[in-house]
Amino acid sequence: MEQYQNMLNRSNDGVTLRAILIGFVMIPVNVYLVVQWESVWGAQYPTTMAIFFNAVFCLMFAVIANFAIKKIIKRHALNQRELLTIYIILIMSITVSGHDFSQSLFCTLGTSKWFATPENEWQSLFWRYVPSWLSVNDDKVLRGFYEGESTIFNISHIKGWLKPMLWWTFFLTVITFVTICINVIIRKQWIEREKLTYPLTQLPYEMTRMDSFRSFYGNRLLLIGFCVALCIG
Incomplete structure (x- = not known):
């Protein structure tokens, strides 16, 4: 120590x-x-x-x-x-x-739109609760993402993903900064007083x-x- x-x-x-x-x-x-x-x-x-x-x-x-x-x-x-x-x-x-951070998040940005069917009634159940600026809702853009055989280097794909990606990136940045601040707060207690070995x-x-x-x-x-x-x- x-x-x-x-x-x-x-x-x-x-x-x-x-x-x-x-x-x-x-x-x-x-x-x-x-x-x-x-x-x-x-x-x-x-x-x-x-x-x-x-x-x-x-x-x-x-x-x-x-x-x-x-x-x-x-x-x-x-x-x-x-x-x-x-x-x-x-x-x-x-x-x-x-896997447990941004990967899981970004892979679900278009889930509510892409996997909605008349049977599961997602459109009537919660579409109104999903802000358009936090999700990808363009069928053509989502088709390339979920079915493959496409590329992000397409102007329509960039436009469809840019806005929600920027907002979520801002959110993740804030979350990461907050966790670092928490580490600073508990550092003295854990390292100097409790002397955890890590x-x-x-x-x-x-x-x-x-x-x-x-x-x-x-x-x-x-x-x-x-x-x-x-x-x-």
């Missing part, structure tokens, strides 16, 4: 411009893969796991690349707090784009310790476990 307390007592030199830029560069690839895995292919569901394996893989890649940079040009190498900043940016973006943070913390790089990544048990997981996966 002392190691986390020491990090809190230091200045926020980990939130640097270069760390933020590197994190932002990694966001599109990670978000794209998460959406493809979970909503399109249905092959993997990383955002339903305790630790997002794609974020851990990106962190490992960044740490190894940083170790090589440190050997060549030491002054340009990232410190541990910068690496953790990159990891935090990734897991936050993956969370927002994940086991999920142990892995990225140990991965980014440059002083124990060789002992961590050269650990035989770690390598065996990695190979076994790779073979099973």
Whole structure:
């Protein structure tokens, strides 16, 4: 627990411009893969796991690349707090784009219109309660979304999705900001008074310790476990 307390007592030199830029560069690839895995292919569901394996893989890649940079040009190498900043940016973006967040929301924006039939009487039951600016109601636009064989790069599709997407994006942004504020409020109680250990943070913390790089990544048990997981996966 002392190691986390020491990090809190230091200045926020980990939130640097270069760390933020590197994190932002990694966001599109990670978000794209998460959406493809979970909503399109249905092959993997990383955002339903305790630790997002794609974020851990990106962190490992960044740490190894940083170790090589440190050997060549030491002054340009990232410190541990910068690496953790990159990891935090990734897991936050993956969370927002994940299966239990925006994916479930955006996939239902046209449900009330597309799946309405004379038998279920959805039109008379609750259509009037669904604001047009929060849902997609154009049959042609919905046909391309639910039946496929179409693309978003169509002016009519963009017009149909733009307004509800902007409103829901604003709502999700507010929700995310509120959760971060709640974290700030309860931080002192949980970390300094109750001294919770947060086991999920142990892995990225140990991965980014440059002083124990060789002992961590050269650990035989770690390598065996990695190979076994790779073979099973």
